[in-house]
Amino acid sequence: MAQPLLKIENLRTYFYAHSKQAFVRSVDGVSLEVGQRETVGVVGESGSGKSITAMSVMGLISGGPGVIGGSIHYASDKVQKNLLEGLENYVQLEEGNGRVLTVKKDESGWQKASEKLMAGMRGKEIAMIFQNPRASLNPYITVGEQITEAVRLHSGISAVKEARERAIHWLERVKIDSPRLRYNSYPSGMSGGMCQRAMIAMALSSEPSLLIADEPTTGLDATIQSKIVDLLQELKNETGISTLLISHDISVITRLSDRVAVLYGGAVVEYGPASQLLDAQAGFKHPYTAALLASVPNQQKIRARANLQAIEGEVPDTINTPPGCRFYARCNQITPEIRDKCAAIHPELKDVAPGHQVRCWRFIN
Amino acid sequence: MRRSTRVKKYIQTSGEVSDFSKLPLHKKFSIPDLLYVGYGLLIVFLVLVSYVLGAFNLLPNDPQQINMDMLMAPPGTGGHLLGTDFMGRDIQSRLILGIQAYFLPGLLAIFISLSIGIVLGVLAGYRGGYAETVITYFTNLVDSFPRLVLILLVIAAFKPDIYYIMMVMGITGVPAVANAIAGKIRVLAQKNFIEAAIALGLRTRVIILKHILWYNCRALLIIQATLGMGEAILLETSLSYLGFGVQEPTPSWGNMVQSGANYFMQGNFWPSTAPALAILFTILGFNLLGDGLNNMLEGKRSR
Structure with missing residues (x-):
């Protein structure tokens, strides 16, 4: 198999919560792969570490201590490198009793080294679109000028006129009506969906290899959401761009993803092909994924007038992690044989089918 | 046939409707704002003209010539449009020359407070962390010191020079700018x-200079500058009244009001009223200019 475009290994991003005087492990050992021309969906509840994973890849984490370890291997036709190369040297960690006690991080040294590694990556190789598109555009600059700025920055086109034509071309490609007129619109004069289209145009104008879409449909109307998803699907087919799609909306993930990773409590609990993982009937499934799928309304459930299942309990506290499985307290599939193991040992990701991994004791012998 | 002059174009494709507006935030300039800004610009123009006239000594009369035959001449007598003061000097010429005391020193004060304020504000707001803490302490420290006391200290240490006063004013204006930017x-x-x-x-x-300062903070900076100019004039006036401002015989509006005030009760109201009105209308002009620009550039936006 070809080398994956993006390979995140054991990524850890911690934050210090002043109110609790403790370290929150937002992302705690996430490993993911995004292959060439592949869309990987990342699902999970709020606070499961989805967005923080994306921001860590982009090097956008600010505030201490932030990213503290792991590796992010990036390999496109033009660039091959580890985005966290040698950064471990700036961090010292002390753990004990399920808590992170101290993190010593040379913040300025880390930032400098990180900026060096990220140079030429942001926007050029990895582009990102955000939730709440209108806030992601500068309110005082016309949409067209903002795209032109991106084009001139990354596409090697320095002539303003040519860059402008390219920007209009991209406005057209994301299906914004009358792009020449729209060029002079300010973000406040456009709808949320339009702004998101403009953001997509800006992100793709530099023809990056990887697009990180951080909840691209959140905050939009349902019909517009659907259209943005269609657009992303189409652009993916046209340009063959790899996408890391982050969403809590399973229907969006279902429509776009080739592979899906389910995040829970800052770690991947299930990772596999979208067709297997999102099929509620399919066999091997992490209890959390099963519960997530059960909580999504679908036709059969509506016809049968069945109640939607909620997942009992709360999002896990990542300050004091219990020694066992993080889903232990909310799990409804614990059998007497494995109960002791569930409570005591954190399970590893284990292959249950080719390319399908689950982190659950039920599938480990 | 009557045709609607206001046509709002709606274009509908892919189900998303929005209107075309050339202006960023649906701004429509209101008439009061236009009047404010128009009046303010007029004052700015008059100040500039007066400055040039004073600088090239193109005054109707010699502002320093003492005329003992015409003490306290009322306005309009003997070629003195605004009359003469207690030493028989032409008030109109002295008024025009008086702007020299404010123009360059005022600009210096504005320059100091804006340049240092922008740097500190960006450091505190963008960098945050340790820099923010230190800058907050610094601005609070400067803010907690009474400005007049500071100026009197500097005057006592050096000499009552308008440039020293305006430098102190510039530095004490830093916290306002820094806090606003941050x-x-x-x-x-x-x-x-x-x-x-x-x-x-x-x-x-590029992010700091173009996206933050130029596009999002320019209105704020213009307003700080116009308010600063008005404040500079007001400060010099209060100092002159205490006798610490621009020193005679160099005219400034502040010391003209002060010297004329002694004769106000005797019925000779014009030597102090003329500069007082000049101060009033000029400061009003600068403040309205700032206010109008604020409303035009910043306020009333639909978010």
């Missing part, structure tokens, strides 16, 4: 377009 950046950081700009690969320098 606060603005904090608000901007909550909307994530700065983050999006970083993700786009823009250099920090």
Whole structure:
């Protein structure tokens, strides 16, 4: 198999919560792969570490201590490198009793080294679109000028006129009506969906290899959401761009993803092909994924007038992690044989089918 | 046939409707704002003209010539449009020359407070952390010191020179600018377009200079500058009244009011009233200019 475009290994991003005087492990050992021309969906509840994973890849984490370890291997036709190369040297960690006690991080040294590694990556190789598109555009600059700025920055086109034509071309490609007129619109004069289209145009104008879409449909109307998803699907087919799609909306993930990773409590609990993982009937499934799928309304459930299942309990506290499985307290599939193991040992990701991994004791012998 | 003059174009494709507006935030300039700004610009123009006239000595009369035959001449007598003061000097010429005391020193004060204020504000707002703490302490320290006391200290240590006064004024104006810029950046950081700009690969320098300062803070800076000019005039006036401002025989509006005030009760109201009105209308002009520009550039936006 070809080398994956993006390979995140054991990524850890911690934050210090002043109110609790403790370290929150937002992302705690996430490993993911995004292959060439592949869309990987990342699902999970709020606070499961989805967005923080994306921001860590982009090097956008600010505030201490932030990213503290792991590796992010990036390999496109033009660039091959580890985005966290040698950064471990700036961090010292002390753990004990399920808590992170101290993190010593040379913040300025880390930032400098990180900026060096990220140079030429942001926007050029990895582009990102955000939730709440209108806030992601500068309110005082016309949409067209903002795209032109991106084009001139990354596409090697320095002539303003040519860059402008390219920007209009991209406005057209994301299906914004009358792009020449729209060029002079300010973000406040456009709808949320339009702004998101403009953001997509800006992100793709530099023809990056990887697009990180951080909840691209959140905050939009349902019909517009659907259209943005269609657009992303189409652009993916046209340009063959790899996408890391982050969403809590399973229907969006279902429509776009080739592979899906389910995040829970800052770690991947299930990772596999979208067709297997999102099929509620399919066999091997992490209890959390099963519960997530059960909580999504679908036709059969509506016809049968069945109640939607909620997942009992709360999002896990990542300050004091219990020694066992993080889903232990909310799990409804614990059998007497494995109960002791569930409570005591954190399970590893284990292959249950080719390319399908689950982190659950039920599938480990 | 009557045709509607206001045509709002709606174009509908892919189900998303929005209107075309050339202006960023549906701004329609209101008539009061236009009047404010128009009046303010008129004052700015008059100040500039007076400055040039004074600088090239193109005055109707010699402002320093003492005429013992015409003490306290009322306005309009003997070629003196605004009359003469207690030493028989032409008030009109002295008024025009008086702007020299404010123009360059005022600009110096504005320059000091804006340049240092912008640097500190960007450091505090954009960098945050340790820099923010230190800068907050510094601005609070400067703010907690009474400005007049500071100026009197400097005057006592050096000499009552308008440039020293304006330098102190510039430095004491730093906290206001720094806090305004830092606060603005904090608000901007909550909307994530700065983050999006970083993700786009823009250099920090471009983000700060172009996206933050030029596009999002320019209104604020213009307003700070116009308010600063009005404040400079007001400060010199109060100091002159205490006798610490511009020293005779160099005219300034402050010391003209002060010297004329002694004769006010005797019925000779014009030597102090003329500069007092000049101060009133000029400061009003600068403040209205700032206010109008604020409303035009910043306020009344639909978010």
